[in-house]
Amino acid sequence: MADTNSSKKPNSSGYLKRLGARILCEANDLKRTPEALAKDLDLDFSIIQSVLDGGADEETARAVLFRMAECYPVSLSDLWVDRDDTGGGAVVMKASRSESSSRVFERPDTGGGSAPYYEYRDTAMSRLAPFKPEWIRELRVVGDADPANPGVVFNKGHLAHQQTFFIGPVNFYWEIDGQRFCAEMETGDSNYITPFVPHSFASRDADEMAVIIAVTYSGQVHQSLQDFSRIGAAAADAAAGSGLQDGFASRLRRHLAAESLLPGQFAEMLTDAGLSAARAGALTGGEAVPGPDELSLMAGVLNVRDEDLMVSPPEPGDQVIVRRHGEATVRQFPAGNEPRYRLRELARSRNQPYLKGFEVTVLSEAVKTGGEGDFRHGLHEYVYNYGTEAVIMTWGADGREAVLEPGDSAYIQPFVAHGFEAAGGDGNLVMVRIPGNLTDALFDEYASFPASGRLRVAGETEVWF
Ligand SMILES: [Fe+2]
Known part of the structure; x- marks a missing residue:
């Protein structure tokens, strides 16, 4: 699609540095030093070095990346780094541009x-x-x-x-x-x-x-389409199960298969850990759902976390949720004597816990804040001005600003601070936040890394082996 970005051109040297870091990270996984990489790819060492440093041009860096995908058993999609098409973390699209599409x-x-x-x-x-x-x-x-x-x-x-x-x-x-x-x-x-x-x-x-x-x-399934298409619909269906009892039984089946552990063997292990033989048989056979203590015991025997065995099955009525304007929860933000917004929750789904939609009233009588902005969170955010008044959007540490006229829309990246101010009367925005790949599972994994190594995740800077 066309470039919708009305802000400054993306920073090219930042992109090239990210590409270089990505290539170094993959070379590390393959146990290749830059010298070995140059030899395998039949390229001059100075070329590899300049690509890793972010000093080569984009064409050269991408050529190295394609050659790696040909030479090693790595997926091009794992190597690829997309160019940031935002200006300082946000994209603004004017209504006239929308109309022309x-x-x-x-x-x-x-x-x-x-x-x-x-x-x-x-x-x-x-x-x-x-x-x-x-x-x-x-x-x-x-x-x-x-x-x-x-x-x-x-x-x-x-x-x-x-x-x-x-x-x-x-x-x-x-x-x-x-x-x-x-x-x-x-x-x-x-x-x-x-x-x-x-x-x-x-x-x-x-x-x-x-x-x-x-x-x-797109949710996690959409983002894992390659894996899904490889295992096939029947295998995915059998692995997923449905309903509480079936959902728990399916989860347990996946864990037992991963351990190559037969249900009878696992039942014996549960009996050794203190459960009655009858109860252990019912739980492993999928005829019963464990209570909290039983679940902890089963997780302990399998060396996994309690939450790895917890299943909250979908309920009838979850598939479509309708929320009327009048029934929605409304709150002021920030709380206290000087709110700048009124937030009204849009439809929520417990199966999509990080889908957070709001109707936002940008209060015209709000006190100006200065600073980086009121909102900062780990979700992707979309905003559309459906009202009749213009709203001023500010974002980023360098204090960028854009006017959102009626019909204009914007996208804001995760963790980019931003805020809105009424340009005239109260502003009316639709705001929808979604999680993308920044899930709780991801942050839990990251949290388990030693603090000293964490910074290297965002951009590998050294040969570690
Ligand atoms: Fe649709």
């Missing part, structure tokens, strides 16, 4: 032909962020809330998770186990849609703007 999609109509159904527009995105937020106008107009309305055309669902924010009179349709549902949504309402749940949207009023902000994003 407009395309209309048709779907079958009731007369046997096809007619416009949606108008799509891109909004702020970054290649470093796993979401594709879009502005979608509903062009099919319906006169009822009947989920079987023949004018409503469902999709087949998609691999991306979706948080939707509604603007205007939009009907939301979805299908679970062959049963179709419809909810009449208003401005400020929101939903969460699980991957592969078929859904659709339509307008209730041809004269009013009926729009959704659809924030689709």
Whole structure:
């Protein structure tokens, strides 16, 4: 997609240094010194040295990377480093730019032909962020809330998770186990849609703007597609299981298979550790779910953490969550006497604990703060100005600033401090945060490293072996 970045050009020397560090890290894993790398790749040592230092040009650095993928059993995708397309950690997309990306999609109509159904527009995105937020106008107009309305055309669902924010009179349709549902949504309402749940949207009023902000994003499955396609659907399905009992049994089965431990052998080990033979048999056979003490005991026998055996299965009703504007929790931020924002939670899903959507009111009477900004967190953040007032966005340690007019959108990288100020009256933003690859599992692993070595993760600087 086109460069949406309205800020400064990305820093090229920083990118080349990251590429050099990535190559050194991989060479380390392969137990190759820079000299050995040069010999294997049949390149001059001075070329390798300059690439590792970040001093070579991009073409040379990428040529080294491609040669490594040919010469060694390493994946190009593990070596690849994407160029940062943000300006200081943020991308801003003006409404006019979104408009110029407009395309209309048709779907079958009731007369046997096809007619416009949606108008799509891109909004702020970054290649470093796993979401594709879009502005979608509903062009099919319906006169009822009947989920079987023949004018409503469902999709087949998609691999991306979706948080939707509604603007205007939009009907939301979805299908679970062959049963179709419809909810009449208003401005400020929101939903969460699980991957592969078929859904659709339509307008209730041809004269009013009926729009959704659809924030689709990839979860861990999407980001592990290579592995999934290699094991095949049947193996993935059998390994995953479903439901609480089945979910726990599947998790335990994966651990036992990894240890090449038969259920009977594991049951004996549990009996030796103090469980009755009957209970040990029921737990290993998948007929029972352990209580907290039993779970700790099983984890101890397997030398894993308690949480490695904990399963919170999906519940009926988790697949689609609808939250009305009026029922949402509202709080001031920061708390205290001088709040600058009112945050209203959008639909939440316990299965996506780091999906955090908000409707944000940027208070015009707020006291100016100065400093780096009010928000700083480990999630990717998307913002869209759906109101009628401009909002000033500030971000980064070097105090960058951009005006978000109505219809403008922005993306902010994890851990980049940022804030918003009303330019006139109260501002109205949709804000959706998603985790990407920066998961709890990742931070737990990182936390286990000795502090002295941690800094080397972000950019390997030395030959360690
Ligand atoms: Fe969708």
